[in-house]
Amino acid sequence: MFALFLYFLAIFAELAFAFGFAVVTISFIYSSIKGSPYVPTKQKVINQILKQANLKKNLNFFELGCGDGRVCREATNLYKVNALGIDVNPILIWYARLLAKIKGDTKSQFIIQNIFNVDLSKANVVYLFLMPKMIDQLLPKFDKELKQQTLVISHGFKIVKWANKLRKKISQKPFPTYFYQK
Numbered sequence: 001m002f003a004l005f006l007y008f009l010a011i012f013a014e015l016a017f018a019f020g021f022a023v024v025t026i027s028f029i030y031s032s033i034k035g036s037p038y039v040p041t042k043q044k045v046i047n048q049i050l051k052q053a054n055l056k057k058n059l060n061f062f063e064l065g066c067g068d069g070r071v072c073r074e075a076t077n078l079y080k081v082n083a084l085g086i087d088v089n090p091i092l093i094w095y096a097r098l099l100a101k102i103k104g105d106t107k108s109q110f111i112i113q114n115i116f117n118v119d120l121s122k123a124n125v126v127y128l129f130l131m132p133k134m135i136d137q138l139l140p141k142f143d144k145e146l147k148q149q150t151l152v153i154s155h156g157f158k159i160v161k162w163a164n165k166l167r168k169k170i171s172q173k174p175f176p177t178y179f180y181q182k
């Protein structure tokens with residue numbers, strides 16, 4: 001009887017694992033289809049990037065395509081900014097919210113949204129790690145909605161058309177980081 005119970009438990013565990021794996025895989029494919037695959041910023045370079053951003057308490061820090069929200073959480077933890085993480089992938093946002101709750105982070109908010117549909121006018125700092133094509137598509141929105149002087153931090157890829165707005169570059173591995181001021 002006990003052996004039968006263990007047998008069904010093992011089948012249930014395998015099915016649960018397969019289901020979880022399928023959901024996560026589909027959500028990652030979805031992220032890619034929507035514009036950028038999920039590749040997190042390496043934890044060890046986040047502090048270095050945030051240090052260069054001169055963040056001040058209660059600034060509005062927006063992360064476009066926030067993934068698991070690690071950059072937002074670090075920014076609120078170290079600099080007490082108000083962080084808004086936006087991602088189209090519901091699984092990642094659910095995870096980001098869970099981690100924020102576990103850490104007692106009340107200054108990070110995470111929303112499931114396509115970044116093209118989010119009003120950016122209240123941002124003081126924008127962080128992104130997105131594919132070059134998507135960055136290009138976002139530029140008209142940046143031009144229209146971002147306030148003058150907004151700091152835009154692009155990890156991984158240059159904003160080619162904003163070459164005249166480039167203020168700083170960090171050349172760390174595996175990806176460089178570019179700082180622009182609108």
Ligand SMILES: C[S@@+](CC[C@H](N)C(=O)[O-])C[C@H]1O[C@@H](n2cnc3c(N)ncnc32)[C@H](O)[C@@H]1O
Nearest residue numbers: 031034035036039040041065066067088114115
């Ligand atoms: C390269 S990852 C960066 C994750 C996070 N910013 C980090 O640095 O750890 C890009 C993220 O953008 C999200 N994404 C892709 N297209 C999106 C869209 N149209 N709207 C919102 N988020 C999007 C993906 O789900 C993914 O989490």
